[in-house]
Amino acid sequence: MHQIFLVHGMGEFEAGWSANIQEQVKGLLASADYPDLRAGGWAGNFEFKEIVYNDVFEDWRKQWRTDSAAARQAITAAGLNDVAASRLLQAADVTTGGGFWRTHVLDVVLYRYFMPVTEAVCTRIERQILAHLQSFKPAPPSYTIIAHSLGSAAVYETLHAMLTGPGGLHPAYRPANLVMVANVTAALWNRGGSCYPSSMRPMLPDHLGSCYHFADFSHQLDPFSNFRRFMPPATWSQPPAMPNSYTHVELPREDIQHVNVHALEHYLGHPAVHVPMLRLLTGYDDIISDAERDAAVAKWRGARTPRVSAVAGDILDSIRARAAKTFEEEIEVLLDFRSRVLQAAEAGAEPLLDGETGGAA
């Protein structure tokens, strides 16, 4: 069976986080919109393996919380009344507790700027992928990685580290498909030079490259992937790369069913995203015809609630207009985006998506 690794984005994700995503993908594989898929019973040919790396961030946060609490107790016990010491502990507490900044944005900051965290996250992802592949010995399975948001950057760097350098993984164990949703790799790449090294191109001759097929999905109004967009050079789609080995789809601004356009569920629900993905998963481009895809897109657009779409579009346009240039500005934009998503959920207009909880905000 084809294996599908699901990699989460930023936020508080624990084991079992992908249950609804798995159901969504299984539902798509059995959708009445795609008769060949449904008739062939394709849904039974895939197994899911979820990847969790949030525990790396959480372990550090927990340790900082415990250590700063102990130091604070010591200040009290010693009867110290010192401004500098208190400020130091306030600085330590910046990383602890709940809130979107601490549980979401901080993950990104830690991943981008704290080398031990970056390395530990990539190692943790690699360990889960390799251990799963090893369980199929001697015949390694064909597999796809679907990564979302921060997970896209983490998986991209993991593959670069895994395939390059001394002791690099044998190319026979590369993924068949790398599916990046709301890709933030360009903003977070931390391995030197541009984030488009030759080794990461798909389907190169002589068995180089990171995978056979690379798909990148973004939305014109997604404030995460629009910050520094993933735009590989034209060479990614030109010989010697094989034709159709790189797919890029950018959803237009009108295609909104939810304020949280960044949510993995929102992306996967759109036929312009899931049809290329299903074609890659099955390995057959003709498993869904273009006519079936176009009909599904029309149906999806028909299911939009005009009021929600209009309100969401206005909100997202206002966020987009701020066009962040620096990381500091981008963090402001993301905090604004988050509060808008929560407001929409609190108003009862929309459910929260993407493993987000009101309590975390």
Added chain:
Amino acid sequence: MIRLQRFCVGVLLAGWVLAARAACSFPDPATPPADWTQALRQLEISRCAGGREDPSPAVKAVLAKIDAGAKAPNYEPLIDATEFLIVFASGHQGPGKPEPEAWAALRKTLDESAAGLRAAAPGQGQVPMVWIDLSRNPGQAVPVAGTSVQLVPRLACASGNPCPAFWERLDMLRVVRLMDSMSGLLTGSRLDEKLKETIQRDKRWEAYRADGQHQYWWELWANGKRMKPSDCPTAMEDGVRRRTGYCEVPEDQLIILHPDAGLAWIRGAQSKSDLKGAFLLELLGYYRWRWASRTSADMDSRAGVSVAAIYADRAGGGRWGFGPLIHIGDVNFGVTRARGTWSLTINSQLAGRYFDAKQKYLDKLKTGAFGAVETP
């Protein structure tokens, strides 16, 4: 009773075998399926073709040879398996046979595979990567030996009618999947090694966080900055120097403005609770360790020293003292001087160990345990 148990086990096993067979649905030539293309694609994605559930005698024969190859000290069983497939592929070539170009390309690649295995030194055997390319891209045209092969195309066979192309493609798929399995056997040890190395690195990073001197975020950031030049391999790629592979997990760290809790030593204290709480601030220090062995994630010889400022409420009121703080393993102690008086501050672990040891000594004295020791 035993017979009943055996019967139940037998029924369960038979059920399992039937279920496994049902999962792999090979068409019966006498009753053609409604959709030949779907049937072939299902056998492909389920990995039934060329797998353990494939009823083909040729597949079973080759799998037996591959299994023997897993235990053999040389590549003879795998060469044997490849030669078997060469004969199998030759049977599909010849006048009037369909797909002559595709079979010729596969046959040529099989020849290369056998030659490569014959020439390979022990532990170095590989088969051409094109088998993986074909196996992972059954619906795509893949270059093979100068031609282009689409392993599983859409078949132009009418529903319910015989479809010779199906059986031809099924046999191609079997050859590819068997060679894919052989590749897995030949490269499996490299996957094992890579996973072992990854697990060790994962454990070392965990030890770095939990067992090293705890770091606050600013220390972690600074220690991360220190890693780059010395610990992380780089190489030129596309004319730019980039990191390759992974960084080594460090074996040392700086201690920078690290606040912590300590216990101020009180002369005459009988237990840990008699000691007074102290606030300890390590201004700048250095901590190092060694990994217990090349393959271990256990820290050995952990030690460090820092310049510390310690605030404790002593006789005459609270005051700051300054001096060295020594780390040995997971204990630390600082000797500081304030207003001309030296004082000792220890951490909770050291206090616990000291008073536990003291209590045990006293208990032994009380029970006369020392008296039982015979002297020569």
